[in-house]
Structures are given as C-alpha cells and as structure tokens.
Amino acid sequence: MSVDFEINNSVAILTLNNPKKLNALNTNFVEEIYDHLFDVEKKANVLVIFGTEKAFAAGVDINEIDSLTFEKALIKEFIDYKWERILNVKIPVISGVEKYALGGGFELALASDIIIANENAKFGFPEVNLGLMPGLGGTQLLTRIVGSKKASELIMSGDFINAKEALQLNIVSKILSSSADLKREALNLAKKIAEKSPTSLRLIKEAIQLSQNTGCLQGIKIERNLFRSLFSTSYKEKLTKKFLKK
Numbered sequence: 001m002s003v004d005f006e007i008n009n010s011v012a013i014l015t016l017n018n019p020k021k022l023n024a025l026n027t028n029f030v031e032e033i034y035d036h037l038f039d040v041e042k043k044a045n046v047l048v049i050f051g052t053e054k055a056f057a058a059g060v061d062i063n064e065i066d067s068l069t070f071e072k073a074l075i076k077e078f079i080d081y082k083w084e085r086i087l088n089v090k091i092p093v094i095s096g097v098e099k100y101a102l103g104g105g106f107e108l109a110l111a112s113d114i115i116i117a118n119e120n121a122k123f124g125f126p127e128v129n130l131g132l133m134p135g136l137g138g139t140q141l142l143t144r145i146v147g148s149k150k151a152s153e154l155i156m157s158g159d160f161i162n163a164k165e166a167l168q169l170n171i172v173s174k175i176l177s178s179s180a181d182l183k184r185e186a187l188n189l190a191k192k193i194a195e196k197s198p199t200s201l202r203l204i205k206e207a208i209q210l211s212q213n214t215g216c217l218q219g220i221k222i223e224r225n226l227f228r229s230l231f232s233t234s235y236k237e238k239l240t241k242k243f244l245k246k
C-alpha cells in the first residue's frame, strides 16, 4: 500500500506514502487513490491530500512512461481515465504540498480546490525535458490560474517555481514554515469547512468549477438556480432559523 487513508469527523485524509520514489505516481498508486474516493465522497465532507516531507509527488512514474507507446496509452487508457474521477471529486479538496509537486504531482495539486504549501515547496512541469508535455490537465488548469503567458513560460521551460512565487501567482493560498505547521493549518481549514452544510459545499464547488468553463452571465444564471435548490435542504432550514433566533 502506498496510500494511507483515514477519516476523522468528516475530514478524509489521503497521504501519498512512497517517499523512496518521491511519490512518483504509477498506475497502482493512482488506482489506490481512485478506489478511496468512493468512501471519501460517501463518508466525508472535505478531503485533504498530503505527500511526505520529501515530496508531494514528483510526477508520473517515468519507468512506466518509458515502456509506453501511443497505442498502449490510448487503448489501455494509461492512468488517464481514473484521473477523470480525481478531477471530479464532489467535495472540497485541500492539498498540503511539501517539496516537489511536479508534472502529474502538480496536476494532482491543481485538481484540488485549495493548495497550501510548506515554504520548501517546488512546483513545475518538467515533462518538456523528457520530450513530453503535461497530460493530466496541466496546460488547462495552470493557464486558467496564471494566464497563458506565464503558463507558457513555465510549461515550455520546465522551470520550477518556489512557494513564494506560487503564492504571488495565486496557485497557493498560504505558505507555512514547517511540515507540522502545514499539517495543522490544512487540517484546521478542513475541519472548519467540514462543519458547513454538505449540500452548500458541493454546490459551491460545482458553481466555482463551472466559472472556469462558462460565460459570466450564463454562470450567474446557473448559480442562481443552484442557490434556489438549496432552499429545499434541511441545513438551510436549520441554520437560518438558528441565526434568526439569536
């Protein structure tokens, strides 16, 4: 097993745990993450993903890539169809990044809703140095955050950025100065979010994700309908009454 999994008080924690290989993501590793997601969505209100102190994940396992051909990758659907599931987790996801988040590891972090980082974090897409390119959403997700010019610079050069640069580029929302602080902060944030209405959280996530793929006016219309649908939930009933009683 390379993935540790636990759930406490509606917070699910997935810890990638293959430090010797810097959490390089091979097919089995991704399948383990995939398998846990069903439990995560049923039993938790927030998911937190950690790596180890040596790496969040240094990309897809280059040993596996080495033996791939175009036909094999297309027909056997190497990693990518399981990845759809990772991109579409219905509950909020927080990634706590230490050291390397590279290639597929960076894409795993970008697939989450919130990224917080240790000050030693390094982000990048070194695929170009292997004669490759990002293949798990990197060109799309990074470009939407930092714009096409900066995304082009980073993806075409293969250069890494540190935590401070990632903060300036709005990739990460907070930097912590130690592994323990990072874990504490990520779990406190997860706990705070997990206490909110699960229906609100799922629809907020849906609306924010939609904003990346739709025009503003259409997005506002859809948001309004999602908002209206929350009128029929027990949480809205309970929480508005509670506020008004005070």
Ligand code: CO8
Pocket (backbone or CB within 6 Å): 020, 021, 022, 024, 025, 058, 059, 060, 061, 062, 063, 065, 078, 079, 080, 100, 102, 103, 104, 105, 126, 127, 130, 132, 133, 134, 135, 136
């Ligand atoms: N794959 C396989 N093994 C790896 C990987 C990796 N991505 N990254 C690190 N490792 C292994 C090393 O081979 C080494 O193993 P060993 O001890 O057995 O020799 C061990 O981890 C420790 O690594 P280093 O000794 O290299 O550690 P350093 O601190 O010297 O360097 C680096 C750390 C800079 C992170 C370096 O390991 C590195 O450059 N790694 C490769 C990073 C990379 O190129 N990542 C991109 C991979 S491609 C990708 O992610 C494509 C995604 C799209 C897939 C699309 C599917 C459809």
